[in-house]
Each structure stands twice: as structure tokens, then as C-alpha cells.
Amino acid sequence: MAPFNKLYIVGCGAPQRKRDGEVWCPNYKPPCKITRAFQIHQWKYLDQKEKDWLRVCHVPIYVPSALEVKRSLNPQARIYPKALMAYGPFCSSFDYMMAMAISEDFKEIILERLFLQRGTLRERLIEHTGLMYWIGHARGLGIRVSSHQSYLGHYPFKYGVQYIKEQRWGVAEVKDALGEPRIDEITRRDLRQDADSGTPDDVQREQV
Secondary structure, three states: OOOOOEEEEEOOOOOOOOOOOEEEEOOOOOOOOOOEEEOOOOHHHOOHHHHHHHHHOOOOEEEOOHHHHHHHOOOOEEEOOHHHOOOOOOOOHHHHHHHHHHHOOOOEEEEEOOOHHHOOHHHHHHHHHHHHHHHHHHHHOOOEEEEEOOOOOOOOOOOOOOHHHHHHHHHHHHHHHOOOOOOOHHHHHHHHHHHHHOOOOOOOEOOO
């Protein structure tokens, strides 16, 4: 059982502010005060900055194996208990964090400053879809999952019902992922107005 009922999973750029729960982060330069860290990469693939952080991290930090625990010389390093996690995709550090949060019975999870849906092609096609799986899994168990200042699960138009707008938005997203001009300015303005007036169909974005 988690010591808090609420968990914040933060990405780059999360502001320094008081949070009423645990705070987890995978970045070697945490943007704010955290309670646990995750370095889910083998030692041989870490760069020097990541190795240095693993050695001095002052909060519990989860690593993939006993080798990383040994090499880090850090008493805070511990092996991530993947065998105890629910079945699902593990496509990014955020998937590992979500799986552990579910296993520890958090009642609320807030995803802060995560932009996988607008990241690299890998982040959009693989990591974003993996995280959406875990969001759905958590919600199915009755856990409240929301996002704050993030771009996740943002689907402003309903397929079929808002046919033209949804089609144009889909084309624009694909073009953006491929590095092409998204869409003509008139359509961009139309989509922006409609998107801003609605609520994403999947992950609800709210101020916390």
C-alpha cells in the first residue's frame, strides 16, 4: 500500500511547487522535488551524466538488475520488481511507473508535463500508445487518472460523428509527425478553435 493515495508522475519542465502526494520522475535532472526515481536502462547504455546521477540520487531509485545496484554504489538503488507487475507493454519508463503505481494501490495518478503524443516518431507511435494502455488499465481498476499541462490522449473530434473535422485533424497530426507542414492556415485556425472549445475524449486535462 502506498504511503499516499495520490501520485504525480512528472516529466521535464514540471514546476517547483508543493504536491500533496508522492512524486516520481525518470529524468537524471529532476525538475522538482521527487520521492522516487526510475532509471530503467542497463548500465552499459547509460551516459556519464546518467551514471553520475544514479550514484548520488538521494531517493529510492529503481534499476533493471543487480548489476546496476552494484555499479552505482548507491544504497538507494533497488531492482525494479517487474515480475510482480501486471501484464502489459513496457515501452518507456512511464509504463514501468504506471505499472508500479497500480500495484501499490494508488487511488489517483496525475501525469504532469508529458508530451509523448507530440514527441519523436517513436514517442508518438510506441511510447504514447503504451502509456495509454496503462491509463486505461488503471481506470478500469477504478483509479482516477488525469493529466496536467500535458499532451496525452488528445482526440478533440469524434470519428464518424465529426467526420470532416476529425479527418482534417488526423491528416494534420500525421503530417506533423512526418515533419511536413501540418495544414493550411484557414483549416488550422478552424481546428484550433474547435479543439480549444472541447474536452479531449480520453485523458481529461485539468488544473491541479
